[in-house]
Amino acid sequence: MKRTELIETFESALINPADQVRQWKTEQNSGAIGFLMSDVPEELIHAAGLFPYGIINGKAELEKADTHLQAWVCSHARNSLALALGGNLDFLDGLIVPQTCDTTRMLLDLWKHVRPLAYMEDFRLPRQVDRPSVGKYIIGELERIKYRLEQYIGRSIKPEDLKHSITLYNHNRKLMRRLVDLHAQNPVLISNRELYTIINAAMIMPREKVNELLVKIVSTLEDDLNATEVDKEHVRILLSGTLLEPMDILDYIEEFGGAVVGDDFQNGYRYIEADVATRGSLIEALADRQLNRIPSAAFDPAHNPRRFFLANLANEKKVQGAIFLHLKFCEPENFDSYDNLQAMQNAGIPAMRLETQFGRSGLGQLRTRVHAFMEMVGGENV
Amino acid sequence: MTAKNVFKTAALMKEIMARYNDAGKEAKKKGIPVAWVTAVFPVEIIYAAGLFPYYPENYGAVAAARKVADKLSTAAEARGYARDLCGYARCGIGDAYADEHPIGEILEPDLLFCCNTQCGSLPKWFEVAGRFYNAPYFLLDSPRVGLETDELCKGYFIEQLHEMIAFIENFTGNTFNYERLSEVLALSNEACRLWNEILDTAALKPAPFGFFDACFHMAPIVTLRGTQEAVDYYRALKEEIDERIENGITAIPEERYKIYFDHIPCWPKLRWFSDLFASRGALVVASQYTHSWAYSFNLERPLESLAESYTHEFVNRCFEYRVQRKINFMTKYGVDGFVFFSNRSCKPNAIGLYAKSKLIRERTGLPGTVFEADMSDLRFFSEAQVLAELEPFFEQLS
């Protein structure tokens, strides 16, 4: 398969998000567990012989959620519930909702009420991550999720199966991180859109298949790296936010001469950044990974380490500008937003904030604003 | 509340709240650390440690009641804090940046404590404040609890109480005094007991006291729980209510129906709502909000008991628990219908209300409705819209 064909497999997965999971279910005669963003331990679901399905893709008719979720609820929650109510998630046998905010707090219960599934759990993430007490708690919570999965499948999850799943996912993340590197080294090799298409499609494809394709893509790109001339004129951009939506933003940045070289999205770098140890207690290893993820607005260390993380990332990747994609009505993100923008300013990096919504972002306006920003940070190159 | 119906104790309350506010300013002068705390928080530990507890949510509620929440909010909005955030948080953050302080300035913290039993907005707000005022911050993390008691969450909370006590000791340089904690807990128990006895009188037919009265008289149970003042206050109020019962003075002139209401009142429209309900002969008798402070601590095992109470508070519970709790209130107070306030400021309480309302109508057969507004910001309030929901409901009652 050629590079384009390989990438097309991911593209078509995003266009028809139910195809692969349905096929897998028939072949394997097993179930699928959906999860919302982010930080859900997919490795446990996989080790239980189930298909972990990231609910992020697919355009829903948002009005379908109106009777249950008020207009001021974030569009990630509204979009996800609308997908379910519109019958677009009928292949799911279960759902895990991580507790990241006031919206997720009641979402699973509400979902249970309007669209009950056989297996439904909250992942009760701790909000503090830096005091000793959290260690025992997060292990206990992961044990609980594991136990509930075992009850659902009617057998226990074998340690060797969990180890196998963790290894598979680690390999997957490593391959995707390699793609991120290759893209940053030479954005001509693989475009913004292609890179994030792969990361997002991976969430709804069988992981084994994803890895198989990625090995081939990475090797083709590595060959090309030496052969292709690096386009030095790309304006290096950092993107930050809860969720990368709409994907069109990636095209606009590229259109005006930019390349996204760093991000912290839950459906971006946050998803692939942290690996899990395969030695010792595997539950402890999963807990460690959770506590050591890159900072996000959903956790509450007082000093907002995320702003420093972003400023460092910006320096490290030598970015020329930062764009915050602010998902409207996402409170955790909003509370940190001012400080994050200030931190960029202090670091001397031009930054702008764009408000977005699932399926409801005004694309024309976004494009105009990206254009203006790119002109400002890229000067004549744009 | 008609003029002749004003409680004598109202004057007493103004007095003790003024004293409390003065004590806050005094504390600053005397070098007693001012500790920001949240409404559902083991403040007993703060009192026992000799810190001065201050409630920024109360500041938000006062700003809302005085109809200036939108003004304070503007200063926060100018910095990118969205109008959709909790109104209390916007008032607090807004005040930090504002040039004008129509209700006086918020009391600056020397340290901040937050418990997220209530919501996820408080910790985010307090973090922002911690950075703004450059004061140390401690989060008591309370993951959500389902229908049953949850040992994992309780154990986690107890460990954090130990961490918090060490944090305070480290800040003050004093060893924490557990005997003093016992005294404070006993005072809390007594205030809670009296407060709930008072709330219970709303079940009488006709009742001397209702939800709108409770909103007016609740400040001490929130802020002074754990002190003798709160106990004295509720004793006086209880006596006054007993007198009213004897003299046949009722909360509204003609009580025809009893109503259950969720959750927080719409502060800038408190009077408008109370008049509206009264004009229809409908007395609002209960809300899980005013019933939040119903603790009974076991002095033999103080930390465990604090953990049980503050983690298992209804705001931190699952959908089904909250539905059952509402129905229990409806049964206990013998209500004829219910009104739910979908408060855009308070997502943890407003999300799911439509489904809950439908379910409760099915389970109880009672009429009920949901209206949209904001507890503090009049920019999100439309009389016509609220009436469009409430009028048909009142008709259903009759």
Ligand code: SF4
């Ligand atoms: S409000 Fe933010 S954190 Fe919460 S579900 Fe929506 S996008 Fe996620």
Ligand code: SF4
């Ligand atoms: S979100 Fe609700 S519970 Fe939290 S501070 Fe605001 S009003 Fe209170």
